[in-house]
Amino acid sequence: MNILWAYYVTCKYHVVAYNSIFKKDLFKDEVVLVTGGGTGIGRCIAHEMASLGATVVIAARKLDQLTAVAEEIRKLGGKCDTMQINIRDAAKALELIENIVAKHGKLTCLVNNAGGQFMSPASMLSTKGFATVVDLNLNGTFNMCKAAFDGYMGEHGGSIVNIVAECRNGFPRMVHTGAARSGIINMTKTLAVEWGPFNGIRVNCVAPGTIVSSGMKNYPDNVVDMIAGNDWLSPTGRFGTESEIAASVVFLLSPAAAYINGVNLAVDGGSSLSKGFPEGQDLAFNPEGSLMPAYVGWPEGKDNVHNLKHVDAPQKINDLLNKYKKKKSKL
Numbered sequence: 235m236n237i238l239w240a241y242y243v244t245c246k247y248h249v250v251a252y253n254s255i256f257k258k259d260l261f262k263d264e265v266v267l268v269t270g271g272g273t274g275i276g277r278c279i280a281h282e283m284a285s286l287g288a289t290v291v292i293a294a295r296k297l298d299q300l301t302a303v304a305e306e307i308r309k310l311g312g313k314c315d316t317m318q319i320n321i322r323d324a325a326k327a328l329e330l331i332e333n334i335v336a337k338h339g340k341l342t343c344l345v346n347n348a349g350g351q352f353m354s355p356a357s358m359l360s361t362k363g364f365a366t367v368v369d370l371n372l373n374g375t376f377n378m379c380k381a382a383f384d385g386y387m388g389e390h391g392g393s394i395v396n397i398v399a400e401c402r403n404g405f406p407r408m409v410h411t412g413a414a415r416s417g418i419i420n421m422t423k424t425l426a427v428e429w430g431p432f433n434g435i436r437v438n439c440v441a442p443g444t445i446v447s448s449g450m451k452n453y454p455d456n457v458v459d460m461i462a463g464n465d466w467l468s469p470t471g472r473f474g475t476e477s478e479i480a481a482s483v484v485f486l487l488s489p490a491a492a493y494i495n496g497v498n499l500a501v502d503g504g505s506s507l508s509k510g511f512p513e514g515q516d517l518a519f520n521p522e523g524s525l526m527p528a529y530v531g532w533p534e535g536k537d538n539v540h541n542l543k544h545v546d547a548p549q550k551i552n553d554l555l556n557k558y559k560k561k562k563s564k565l
């Protein structure tokens with residue numbers, strides 16, 4: 235009876251049902267660094283990896299956000315540490331890796347998720363504005379890769395996933411980030427080839443399409459309105475979820491992807507293959523909404539005993555997510 239009671243309490247208060255396709259201890263020997271892990275997609279990746287047994291270190295500039303996410307993860311029974319970093323600072327990036335190795339003994343996985351940009355037509359963009367976004371995304375990601383290599387992975391191996399943005403056909407209104415992310419995709423291929431022989435380091439990219447994420451808080455109302463009104467302009471008829479990005483990152487870090495190196499995995503519902511619909515909206519694949527259920531692996535519903543908020547996005551973006559969630563995924 236006591237055993238049954240202990241099992242019930244454990245299930246109810248500690249184990250939250252992530253809809254993960256992987257075994258719960260898959261990453262139990264791994265130490266993973268997620269940059270930008272205090273918000274949005276990074277927070278979701280951190281939760282997902284912790285739920286699979288990894289020791290997760292989340293790092294960014296704002297300590298308060300990191301602390302809040304670390305507390306969420308610990309409440310759920312996961313292991314999470316926080317460290318401050320500005321990825322634009324190469325010397326601090328190396329210090330960060332050295333601190334992680336000193337404290338946790340290793341660094342086996344790195345997710346370069348920190349990044350961002352603002353919307354501006356190229357004609358109105360200043361040289362400094364362009365350089366700022368390239369510095370943050372391209373140089374910042376290189377700083378972190380190089381620090382991980384020098385501080386641990388060069389000697390011991392490891393796996394890196396760089397979050398970029400889908401930019402196959404250029405990136406109108408975001409020329410800076412399109413250029414920076416294309417640079418990261420090419421850099422990833424080079425590092426995969428150069429660093430593969432160093433104990434099998436793998437380096438891959440995930441390229442999100444438009445994702446219903448907390449990151450949308452960074453955009454002004456008119457941009458949010460524009461984004462919220464255009465989710466039907468994709469073969470899946472919707473935007474993606476944070477969990478759909480996290481799931482692809484987990485896969486690329488896992489042994490299931492052991493022979494995948496140097497790829498850029500677009501997670502965009504096929505939108506990069508579509509040219510939009512210049513002929514008119516009658517060509518929308520499904521104007522009524524998506525037929526493709528969204529994957530939302532985040533703990534919600536009756537299992538969300540700690541009442542964690544899923545996505546802290548502007549209302550119109552949250553409305554989209556709620557609409558997508560009504561179509562239930564089988565996973």
Ligand SMILES: CCCCCCCCCCC/C=C/C(=O)SCCNC(=O)CCNC(=O)[C@H](O)C(C)(C)COP(=O)(O)OP(=O)(O)OC[C@H]1O[C@@H](n2cnc3c(N)ncnc32)[C@H](O)[C@@H]1OP(=O)(O)O
Pocket residue numbers: 349350351352353354359360361362363364366367370399443444449450452460461464465467468505
């Ligand atoms: C099929 C569907 C159709 C729908 C289409 C949807 C398309 C949307 C796709 C969205 C995809 C991407 C989403 C995301 O990435 S989510 C959000 C992620 N987070 C962020 O983006 C972070 C937000 N941005 C920032 O934090 C900052 O802007 C940034 C870090 C990038 C720069 O900050 P920093 O403090 O370093 O820079 P400064 O403020 O000092 O500025 C430096 C120069 O840049 C100029 N600048 C800055 N902001 C703007 C702006 N909004 N417009 C124009 N120029 C800007 C600034 O003026 C400085 O230059 P000057 O000194 O020359 O003026």
Ligand SMILES: NC(=O)C1=CN([C@@H]2O[C@H](COP(=O)(O)OP(=O)(O)OC[C@H]3O[C@@H](n4cnc5c(N)ncnc54)[C@H](OP(=O)(O)O)[C@@H]3O)[C@@H](O)[C@H]2O)C=CC1
Pocket residue numbers: 269270271272273274275276293294295296297299319320321322347348349350351370374397398399400441442443444445446447448449450452
């Ligand atoms: N949402 C979307 O539709 C898409 C997102 N992406 C990319 O995915 C990634 C995550 O986006 P999302 O979660 O939506 O947005 P967020 O804005 O929530 O995430 C960005 C994170 O990066 C961190 N960050 C920014 N600058 C730095 C820096 N200099 N040093 C360290 N950390 C930094 C921020 O933390 P802090 O401010 O505390 O430093 C924040 O946690 C970003 O690279 C984004 O551009 C790509 C395509 C589409």
